[in-house]
Amino acid sequence: MPRLPEEEHPNKAFGWAARDSSGVLSPFKFSRRATGEKDVAFKVLYCGICHSDLHMVKNEWGTSLYPLVPGHEIVGEVTEVGNKVQNFKVGDRVGVGCMVGSCRSCDNCKDNLENYCPKMILTYGAKYYDGTLTYGGYSDTMVADEHFIVRILDNLPLDSAAPLLCAGITVYSPLRYYGLDKPGLHIGVVGLGGLGHVAVKFAKAMGVKVTVISTSPNKKKEALENLGADSFLISRDQDQLQGATGTLDGIIDTVSAQHPVLPLLGLLKSHGKLVLVGAPEKPLELPVFPLLQGRKVVGGNMIGGMKETQEMIDFAAKHNVKPDIEVIDMEYVNTAMERLAKADVKYRFVIDVGKTLKATS
Numbered sequence: 001m002p003r004l005p006e007e008e009h010p011n012k013a014f015g016w017a018a019r020d021s022s023g024v025l026s027p028f029k030f031s032r033r034a035t036g037e038k039d040v041a042f043k044v045l046y047c048g049i050c051h052s053d054l055h056m057v058k059n060e061w062g063t064s065l066y067p068l069v070p071g072h073e074i075v076g077e078v079t080e081v082g083n084k085v086q087n088f089k090v091g092d093r094v095g096v097g098c099m100v101g102s103c104r105s106c107d108n109c110k111d112n113l114e115n116y117c118p119k120m121i122l123t124y125g126a127k128y129y130d131g132t133l134t135y136g137g138y139s140d141t142m143v144a145d146e147h148f149i150v151r152i153l154d155n156l157p158l159d160s161a162a163p164l165l166c167a168g169i170t171v172y173s174p175l176r177y178y179g180l181d182k183p184g185l186h187i188g189v190v191g192l193g194g195l196g197h198v199a200v201k202f203a204k205a206m207g208v209k210v211t212v213i214s215t216s217p218n219k220k221k222e223a224l225e226n227l228g229a230d231s232f233l234i235s236r237d238q239d240q241l242q243g244a245t246g247t248l249d250g251i252i253d254t255v256s257a258q259h260p261v262l263p264l265l266g267l268l269k270s271h272g273k274l275v276l277v278g279a280p281e282k283p284l285e286l287p288v289f290p291l292l293q294g295r296k297v298v299g300g301n302m303i304g305g306m307k308e309t310q311e312m313i314d315f316a317a318k319h320n321v322k323p324d325i326e327v328i329d330m331e332y333v334n335t336a337m338e339r340l341a342k343a344d345v346k347y348r349f350v351i352d353v354g355k356t357l358k359a360t361s
Ligand SMILES: NC(=O)c1ccc[n+]([C@@H]2O[C@H](COP(=O)([O-])OP(=O)(O)OC[C@H]3O[C@@H](n4cnc5c(N)ncnc54)[C@H](O)[C@@H]3O)[C@@H](O)[C@H]2O)c1
Pocket: 049, 050, 051, 052, 053, 055, 166, 167, 170, 191, 192, 193, 194, 195, 196, 215, 254, 255, 256, 257, 258, 259, 276, 277, 278, 279, 280, 301, 302, 303, 340, 343, 347
């Protein structure tokens, strides 16, 4: 008989879990492993709600394992460290993003790209080395090997730092890797949600000109005035798209659902790069001729390695890149998920886990 989640490990834990693909979350008792010699354990204070959490609780990618405690934008305060931990101590402000393990010896791992390790272990909904299921940050405590722990610098508020751990690194990494981080370049950001609004902020902090491309005309004023975008295109307005043909060096596409990429390819200059980071459940149609004409590139990106994640946090602290968040109570999480599905959030929900997650006996 497999052991109950609350009996698998010595440390009691409590969170909210989805039990099936209805995606409805409810209180859940489980357990966390004892803090190992290289582990850092922390009290979770805030956790962001990523659209991937929504895909996962509803099993939209077909990979979900239940019970599923989502959350991979986790921040908190260290409560215990193992005796071989070198870089963290009790009381430190720390975070965990999308992964908690990798093989540490393959070419990707040696290259600080644990995110592309074939044996990478996701923060929730994955099998850990001991065969037990990993549980995410919609919960009271977290434990991870120190290699997968990020330091949150003191001048970053913990609540708005949380979304950097997934949304932040997922847009920072491709801006760097695809060379879209040079002052004077001009990029487009498609989809002004959690990832998209952070992409605007990072690109602006790098000195890059930014055009937001969105289906919602009502996001224009805020994109220009509050987020600092330079211009705004409505993706269904053919005249506007026509007028911007061949103007962009690159595009970061964060859209979470199926959408046409043909109009986006038209906006790129020759050698322009369309980088897909959104993860729609259904495939996109890729027209080839617009790629041939102008030697354009379509690429992807999945989060970032641990070294780069820390670099991104340090960059955010230095350049004051702070996600715009709506802080919510744990009890509000199901409503928040419904609102996220309708893109009704500016721009990231963050759960105040520390103050509002109440263990039931
Ligand atoms: N590549 C990665 O490593 C990685 C990391 C995190 C999230 N993701 C994925 O990125 C996507 C975005 O995540 P998020 O948390 O920013 O989500 P979000 O819901 O906050 O933002 C998505 C945006 O896409 C827009 N959108 C939705 N459907 C659209 C459509 N049909 N056409 C045009 N625009 C549309 C929404 O209005 C919203 O602004 C999700 O699919 C998520 O799973 C990928």
